[in-house]
Amino acid sequence: MGRQLSVNNKDTVNSPQGTDLTSATNNHDLITDNITTRDELWALKDISFEVKRGEVLGIIGRNGAGKSTLLKILSRITEPTSGRAVMRGRVGSLLEVGTGFHPELTGRENIFLNGAILGMRKKEIESKFDEIVAFAEVERFIDTPVKRYSSGMYVRLAFAVAAHLDPEILIVDEVLAVGDAAFQKKCLGKMSDVATREGRTVLFVSHNMAAIQQLCQKGILLSKGQLTYNGTSNDAVNQYINMSDRVVNYLEDGFMDLGQVHDKVHQAKIFKKIRILDKDDKPRETFLLLSPIKIEVELENTENYPGSDYCVAILTPAGQWVTSSATWMYPGEKKKTPRRIVLEIPAIKFAPGMYKIYLSMAQYAAGVYIDKIENAATFYVESIDLFNSGREFTSSCGLVIPDGELSLS
Incomplete structure (x- = not known):
């Protein structure tokens, strides 16, 4: 229309x-x-x-x-x-x-x-x-x-x-x-x-x-x-x-081409490709609870936008933010014009299910996003008997595994 x-x-x-x-x-x-x-x-x-x-x-x-x-x-x-x-x-x-x-x-x-x-x-x-x-x-x-x-x-x-x-x-x-x-x-x-x-x-x-x-x-x-x-x-x-019209072009070394991602919403081409790695630096889509995960993103044209902030976030399929890491949290990183972003999580502590990776490059002081991809890649977390109780930790228990311990006295 x-x-x-x-x-x-x-x-x-x-x-x-x-x-x-x-x-x-x-x-x-x-x-x-x-x-x-x-x-x-x-x-x-x-x-x-x-x-x-x-x-x-x-x-x-x-x-x-x-x-x-x-x-x-x-x-x-x-x-x-x-x-x-x-x-x-x-x-x-x-x-x-x-x-x-x-x-x-x-x-x-x-x-x-x-x-x-x-x-x-x-x-x-x-x-x-x-x-x-x-x-x-x-x-x-x-x-x-x-x-x-x-x-x-x-x-x-x-x-x-x-x-x-x-x-x-x-x-x-x-x-x-x-x-x-x-x-x-x-x-x-x-x-x-x-x-x-x-x-x-x-x-x-x-x-x-x-x-x-x-x-x-x-x-x-x-x-x-x-x-x-x-x-x-x-x-x-x-x-x-559940729509499956997202096009993923796999490149060498397990990278996925971001040039054809359907829900890319900005014109600047900053995010070039992405891959998700396990503890042995091998590409993987499925991870067990508490296992490490590494997300690598290759960039281009960053020299045109000095002083920008970069963000990598993990979201539920419904768009709820689970966790994120951004350069504004690390002031020394912001001064760089990088060619690659690496986010390493030593132990996955969110509930089993599917998650999507969100990427953004912004100049927050001006309120401007230069590049943003709502769904750059997806990965899956599988449950384990985390507490040796005969039961698995599932999404019905919550979104994140707590670090604390429960005791009775």
């Missing part, structure tokens, strides 16, 4: 079956149907679903699945080639950084501009103004042109405006990933309040499956521009986790 312009001047857009978002009986429903394209590349195709008032819908899928295109259509930024998207109620949207604000205007002026676009009166906007500024934590810079804001400041203010200016429908893209962890948690709490306490509709795109499960009752899964699942958020997440 919606138009995208390709480099070869072939206008390609979306899909024949649109999106039913809510029934006609609701005050602010969203309806979309019969949206088609006329070229060989379909950003969205055969999409039809509905969202009722007060529902929180999670939209998930690999990068390039069509999620952002769908949100642009619903935000009236992009017109579908055919079909329709019907929304009943005021729409507040937070898409990629840079949309929605005029760069030459101050934060204050942009708040009033956005409120006016939503059809709000000046007094209505003024009644929300202090709350917006406090939530965004930009009091000192509210009269500064937003073109001088960092990415993090920009996103904080943009979310605060979108969430507080009383839209009946709130649309939020993965842009929240730019913010720090504390602000992301704050945003999730606000979106939950918007839906549960205020009875408004929320459409939420995220690669954080734990956040999708926590916030959303319903979920849809997009793959290559098509709707492959529409139902509960838990089932949508499970189907997403």
